[in-house]
């Protein structure tokens with residue numbers, strides 16, 4: 422009998438730290454700045470990336486110490502997955518929370534951390550600009566909808 426993988430049998434709360442970290446697919450979409458409408462609460466993505474995000478690899482350049490540079494960087498928790506409205510539909514944490522399976526391109530399924538990029542799910546290869554190069558007043562000029570749509574047809 423084949424044993425089911427951990428993300429199919431454990432809740433987010435039951436995962437150990439290694440399993441939890443591995444659920445991240447490395448898409449980098451959560452490292453893009455978001456804007457929230459004060460009245461409606463609607464959230465939109467921008468193509469303005471966090472100062473620590475490498476624009477080419479789309480990886481965090483100082484993940485271990487990131488909160489010293491970017492204190493607002495979210496430390497995702499199971500509760501946060503329920504409360505954060507902007508986790509993209511493809512996010513591994515959101516998928517598991519919604520009792521859905523991981524896609525073929527997730528490294529836990531494919532065995533290859535590059536497949537999230539090959540499948541066009543990640544921010545890699547997208548036109549982004551570093552937040553240090555854009556006045557925060559101008560972020561609304563960089564609103565994009567592709568982070569919500571990358572998984573369509575996946």
Ligand code: SF4
Nearest residue numbers: 445446448449451512
């Ligand atoms: S959106 Fe989810 S899967 Fe993608 S980098 Fe962020 S936490 Fe990881």
Ligand code: SF4
Nearest residue numbers: 452471474481487494
């Ligand atoms: S500090 Fe790193 S993990 Fe946090 S938003 Fe910036 S690039 Fe992403």
